[in-house]
Amino acid sequence: MATRQTRTLARFMMAPSVIILFVWMIVPLVLTLWYSFQRYNLQHPDRAGFVWFRNYYFFLTDPAFVQAIGNTLILVVGVLLITVIGGVLLALLLDQPIWGQGIVRLLVIAPFFVMPTVSALVWKNMLMHPQYGIFAWLAQLFGQRPIPWLQDFPLFSVTLITAWEWLPFATLILLTALQSLDEDQKEASEMDGANFVNRFIYIILPHLARAITVVILIETIFLLGIFAEIYVTTQGGPGYASTNLPFLVYVQALLNFDVGGASAGGVIAVILANIVAIFLIRIVGKNLDA
Amino acid sequence: MARAASTQRKVTVTIVAWVVALVIFFPILWTVLTSFKSEGDAINISHFFQTPWSIESYFEVQSRSDYFRHFFNSVIISVGSTLLALLFSIPAAWSMAFAPTSRTRDIMMWMLSTKMMPAVGVLVPIYLIFKTLGLLDNAWGLMIVLMLMNLPIVIWMLYTYFKEIPVDILEAARMDGATLGKELVYVLVPMAVPGIASTLLLNIILAWNEAFWTLNLTAANAAPLTAFIASYSSPEGLFWAKLSAASTLAIAPILVLGWISQKQLVRGLTFGAVK
Amino acid sequence: MGSIQLQHVNKSFGAHAVIPDASLTIEDGEFVVFVGPSGCGKSTLLRLIAGLEDTTSGEILLDGRDMTAAPPAKRELAMVFQSYALYPHMTVAQNIGFPLKMAGMDKAAIDAKVKEAAATLNLSSYLDRRPRNLSGGQRQRVAIGRAIVRQPKAFLFDEPLSNLDAALRVNMRLEISELHQQLKTTMIYVTHDQVEAMTMADRIVVLNAGNIEQFGTPMELYRTPANRFVAGFIGSPKMNFVDGAEAAKHGAAAIGVRPEHMQVSTSAGAWKGTVGVAEHLGSDTFLHVNVDGLGLMTVRTEGEKQLHHGDTVWLTPDPARIYRFDKDGRSLRAN
Numbered sequence: 001m002a003t004r005q006t007r008t009l010a011r012f013m014m015a016p017s018v019i020i021l022f023v024w025m026i027v028p029l030v031l032t033l034w035y036s037f038q039r040y041n042l043q044h045p046d047r048a049g050f051v052w053f054r055n056y057y058f059f060l061t062d063p064a065f066v067q068a069i070g071n072t073l074i075l076v077v078g079v080l081l082i083t084v085i086g087g088v089l090l091a092l093l094l095d096q097p098i099w100g101q102g103i104v105r106l107l108v109i110a111p112f113f114v115m116p117t118v119s120a121l122v123w124k125n126m127l128m129h130p131q132y133g134i135f136a137w138l139a140q141l142f143g144q145r146p147i148p149w150l151q152d153f154p155l156f157s158v159t160l161i162t163a164w165e166w167l168p169f170a171t172l173i174l175l176t177a178l179q180s181l182d183e184d185q186k187e188a189s190e191m192d193g194a195n196f197v198n199r200f201i202y203i204i205l206p207h208l209a210r211a212i213t214v215v216i217l218i219e220t221i222f223l224l225g226i227f228a229e230i231y232v233t234t235q236g237g238p239g240y241a242s243t244n245l246p247f248l249v250y251v252q253a254l255l256n257f258d259v260g261g262a263s264a265g266g267v268i269a270v271i272l273a274n275i276v277a278i279f280l281i282r283i284v285g286k287n288l289d290a
Numbered sequence: 291m292a293r294a295a296s297t298q299r300k301v302t303v304t305i306v307a308w309v310v311a312l313v314i315f316f317p318i319l320w321t322v323l324t325s326f327k328s329e330g331d332a333i334n335i336s337h338f339f340q341t342p343w344s345i346e347s348y349f350e351v352q353s354r355s356d357y358f359r360h361f362f363n364s365v366i367i368s369v370g371s372t373l374l375a376l377l378f379s380i381p382a383a384w385s386m387a388f389a390p391t392s393r394t395r396d397i398m399m400w401m402l403s404t405k406m407m408p409a410v411g412v413l414v415p416i417y418l419i420f421k422t423l424g425l426l427d428n429a430w431g432l433m434i435v436l437m438l439m440n441l442p443i444v445i446w447m448l449y450t451y452f453k454e455i456p457v458d459i460l461e462a463a464r465m466d467g468a469t470l471g472k473e474l475v476y477v478l479v480p481m482a483v484p485g486i487a488s489t490l491l492l493n494i495i496l497a498w499n500e501a502f503w504t505l506n507l508t509a510a511n512a513a514p515l516t517a518f519i520a521s522y523s524s525p526e527g528l529f530w531a532k533l534s535a536a537s538t539l540a541i542a543p544i545l546v547l548g549w550i551s552q553k554q555l556v557r558g559l560t561f562g563a564v565k
Numbered sequence: 566m567g568s569i570q571l572q573h574v575n576k577s578f579g580a581h582a583v584i585p586d587a588s589l590t591i592e593d594g595e596f597v598v599f600v601g602p603s604g605c606g607k608s609t610l611l612r613l614i615a616g617l618e619d620t621t622s623g624e625i626l627l628d629g630r631d632m633t634a635a636p637p638a639k640r641e642l643a644m645v646f647q648s649y650a651l652y653p654h655m656t657v658a659q660n661i662g663f664p665l666k667m668a669g670m671d672k673a674a675i676d677a678k679v680k681e682a683a684a685t686l687n688l689s690s691y692l693d694r695r696p697r698n699l700s701g702g703q704r705q706r707v708a709i710g711r712a713i714v715r716q717p718k719a720f721l722f723d724e725p726l727s728n729l730d731a732a733l734r735v736n737m738r739l740e741i742s743e744l745h746q747q748l749k750t751t752m753i754y755v756t757h758d759q760v761e762a763m764t765m766a767d768r769i770v771v772l773n774a775g776n777i778e779q780f781g782t783p784m785e786l787y788r789t790p791a792n793r794f795v796a797g798f799i800g801s802p803k804m805n806f807v808d809g810a811e812a813a814k815h816g817a818a819a820i821g822v823r824p825e826h827m828q829v830s831t832s833a834g835a836w837k838g839t840v841g842v843a844e845h846l847g848s849d850t851f852l853h854v855n856v857d858g859l860g861l862m863t864v865r866t867e868g869e870k871q872l873h874h875g876d877t878v879w880l881t882p883d884p885a886r887i888y889r890f891d892k893d894g895r896s897l898r899a900n
Contacts, residue, residue, distance in 0.1 A: 003619040005636055009470055010389035013381035017445060018397060020378065024438040025404045028412035028419075035414055090310065098304040106549050107315040113548035114318065115499040117519040118537045122321050125533060132333040132530065134320065167314065169559065176556045214560050225408045228501035232520055246410040246502075253414050254506065263414050270411035277406035281399055461617050462650035466664035466711065467638040476663075480654040 035263035055264035064240045072244040076223045082163040087170030095178050112168035120232035123161045154234045154242035170215045177211035220276045245269050325534035332530040347535035360518035367514050368497035371436035375444045383448035401442040409502045427509040436497045451485025488554030491547050498544045515540040567718040567751035568593045574623035583609050584775045596745050599755045600762040601772035607755045616640050643712035644721040649704045651696040657707050658692040664715040682710045702733045719751035771795050793894035796821050805862040817889035824865040826886035834879025840872050
C-alpha cells in the first residue's frame with residue numbers, strides 16, 4: 001500500500017513505542033525472575049545468594065499462599081458471576097423503551113468512574129460500618145442485629161464492592177452489543193411466534209456470546225490484580241481471610257521486605273494472568289482480521 | 291402490540307429501571323448528600339433529611355489534609371501521562387493504520403499482551419529501580435509508569451480511529467507536497483480530533499483512578515487523590531462528612547468526564563472488539 | 566516541461582505481478598487516458614507515476630530525469646482522486662491553498678492564487694464553505710482547483726468522475742477537456758469508461774491484466790485495434806465476435822464486426838436471425854439479434870426502424886470492416 005520510503009519512516013515512528021514498551025516489560029520481568037531465585041531481604045542485605053527454587057518452595061507451601069489463591073479465585077469468579085448475570089439483565093432492561101433512558105444510563109454506569117479507593121472507603125464506612133452504616137441502620141429498622149460485614153464476611157464484602165465497581169462495565173458493553181442486534185431479526189422472531197424466553201435463548205444470547213466472552217476476559221485480567229479495595233478495607237484480614245495473590249505479594253515485598261519471596265509470587269501471578277491473556281488476545285486478534 | 295398495553299408496559303419498565311438505577315447509584319448519591327452535613331448529623335440517618343445542610347466539611351478537608359495539593363498531583367499525573375502517551379502513540383498508530391507491514395499485527399498483539407501483565411509481577415523491580423533512581427514519591431516517576439501502563443490502550447484506540455480516515459486524504463497531502471510531519475500536523479491530527487479527544491478522556495480516567503502504582507510508589511509529596519483518600523482508611527473519630535466531602539471532590543471531575551465519553555469508552559476498553 | 570517516461574516498469578506484490586513490464590512515453594502537453602476493466606492495473610500505474618507506490622523494478626523519468634525513487638512531494642505532479650480526498654476540516658480556500666502553504670508561499674500570494682483558481686472554476690462564492698457543504702460537482706472542482714494552483718508538471722486524474730451522476734459527468738468531462746486546452750499541461754486520466762477515454766484523450770493506453778495492449782489515438786484504436794481485447798473494449802456497443810467455421814471462411818480464427826458496420830434487412834442477407842430485445846433510443850435503435858448458429862449479436866440501425874421482439878431479420882456485415890484475429894487474439898492485417 002505504501003512506498004518503501006513510507007514504510008521505513010513508519011518503522012521509525014513505531015520504534016519509540018515498541019522500545020519503551022519492550023523495556024518496560026522485559027527488564028522488570030527478567031529482574032523479577034532473577035530475584036525469585038535469590039535470597040534477598042531488604043532488612044538483611046548481607047544474607048544474599050542464589051537459592052534455586054527455595055523461594056517458590058516457601059511461597060507455594062505457605063498456607064497463606066493456598067488461601068490467597070483460593071481467595072483470588074473466589075473473588076474473580078464471584079465478581080464475574082454477579083457482573084455478567086447482572087449485566088445481561090440490566091442491559092435487557094435498559095434496552096427497553098423507558099422515560100429518561102439517558103439519565104438512567106448515566107446513573108448505572110457511574111460507579112465505574114469512581115476511583116477504587118473511594119468506592120472501598122465509601123462502602124466500608126457509609127454502608128457497611130457496623131454502627132453508622134446504612135446497612136446497620138436498615139438492620140435496626142427491621143429489629144435485627146447489625147452485621148459487622150468486613151469482620152465477619154471480609155471476602156464476601158470485598159467481592160460485593162468490586163462487583164459494584166464492575167457491574168457498569170459489563171452493562172455498558174453488553175448494552176452496546178445488544179443495541180447492535182438487528183431490529184429486523186428481533187421482529188422476524190416475534191412474527192415467528194417466539195415468546196420472550198425463546199427469543200432470549202435463541203436470538204439474544206447467541207448474539208451476546210462474543211461480548212460476554214470479552215467482558216469475562218477483560219474483567220478477569222483486572223480482577224486478578226485487585227489491590228486497592230483490599231488495601232483500604234480489610235488489609236487482607238482478618239488473618240489471611242481476604243488476602244489475594246497481589247496483596248500477598250505486596251505484603252511480602254513492602255511489609256516483610258522479602259524481595260525473593262515476593263518475586264516468586266509475582267512470577268506465579270504472571271503465569272496465571274498469561275493463561276487468561278492468551279484467550280483474550282485470540283479473540284481480539286480475530287476481530288482485527290474482520 | 292396495542293397502544294395501551296405498550297404504554298402500560300413502558301410505565302412498568304420505567305419504574306423498574308429507575309429503581310434499579312437509583313440502587314446502583316445510591317452509594318455515590320449518599321456520599322454526595324453526606325458531604326453537606328455536619329459530622330454529628332451525618333450519622334443521624336433516621337433524621338437525615340431534617341438536619342441542616344452545610345458546606346463546612348469541604349473547608350475542613352482542605353485545611354486538614356490539603357486536598358488541593360493532591361488534586362493537582364492527580365491532574366498533573368493523569369494529564370501528563372496521557373499527553374506523554376499521545377506523543378508516543380500518534381506516530382505509532384499512524385504507522386500501524388497507514389503503513390502496515392506483515393508484522394504490524396503481531397506487534398499490536400504483543401503490545402496488548404504487555405497490558406495483561408499483572409502489576410504485582412513487576413512491583414518489586416520497579417520499586418527497587420525507582421528507589422535507586424530517586425523516583426519514588428515523584429510525579430515524573432508516576433507519570434512514566436502510568437504512561438507505559440496505558441500506552442497499549444492508547445495506541446489501540448487511536449489505531450481504530452485512524453483506520454476510519456480514508457488513506458486517500460493522506461495521499462493527497464503527500465501529493466500536495468506535505469512532509470510526514472506536516473501530514474500529521476495539518477491533516478491527520480485535525481481530522482482525528484474526535485478520536486484523539488475520546489482517547490485522551492479515557493486515558494485520563496484510567497490514570498486518575500489507577501490505584502496500584504499510585505499507592506505503592508508515592509508517600510507524601512507526589513501522592514494523588516487515590517492515596518489521599520486511602521489515608522482516610524484508618525478512622526479517627528467521626529469523619530463521615532469529611533470523608534464524603536473528600537470523596538465527592540475526588541470523583542466529581544472524573545465522573546463528568548466519564549459521562550461525556552461513555553460512548554467511546556466501550557470501544558477503548560474492549561480494544562475495538564465491541565463497538 | 567512535462568514529459569513522462571516509463572521504462573520496463575514492474576510492480577509485484579510478492580510473487581504476483583500487477584504490472585509485469587510496462588514501457589511508455591507520454592509527450593509534454595498530451596492528454597493521455599489509461600483505460601481498462603477494473604483490476605487491470607491502470608490505477609496502480611498512475612500511483613506509480615505519482616510516487617504513492619514504488620516500482621519493483623524499472624525507471625520512471627519525468628522530463629528526462631530519473632524520479633523512480635523520489636517521494637510524491639518532490640515530483641511536482643498534482644493528483645485528483647476518485648473520492649476527491651478533500652481535507653474535511655479545511656474551508657474551500659484552505660483546501661485549494663494547501664499545496665502552496667506546503668511549498669512555503671506567503672499568505673498574500675496564496676490568497677491571490679486561490680482567488681484566481683476559484684474564479685476559473687466558478688468557486689468564488691464558496692471559498693468559506695467546508696467540503697461537506699458542497700455538492701459532488703463542486704467538490705470535484707475544488708479538487709481540481711487544489712491541483713491547478715501549484716502549476717504542476719502534469720495532472721493525474723484517478724477516475725475523477727465516477728462518483729458523479731450521469732448528467733454532471735458529461736459537464737465535468739467537457740470542463741476538464743476545456744481546462745486542458747487552456748493550460749496545455751500534460752494530463753493522465755484513469756477511467757474504466759471507454760466513452761470518457763474516446764472523447765477526452767489525445768492518446769489512449771488500453772490496459773489488460775497489467776499489460777499495455779495498445780497505445781494510440783482514439784481513432785487508431787477504433788480503426789485498427791491491435792488485438793481482440795482492444796477491439797472488444799473500444800467502441801459502444803461492443804464489437805460482435807464470431808469464431809469457428811464462419812471465421813475460417815475469412816481465413817481467421819475469429820472475426821469481429823462492430824454493430825454499426827452491419828446492414829439489417831427483413832428480406833435477405835448473410836446471417837438470418839430473430840430479434841430478441843430492441844432498444845429504441847430515438848436517434849438509434851440497438852437490436853439484439855439471435856443469429857442462427859452464431860449466437861447473440863448487437864446491431865445498430867437507424868432510430869425509426871420498426872422492428873420488434875420475434876421478428877426475423879437478415880444481417881450483412883460490411884466486408885471492408887470485418888476485423889480478423891488469429892488464434893491468440895492478435896489482429897490480422899491486410900487480406
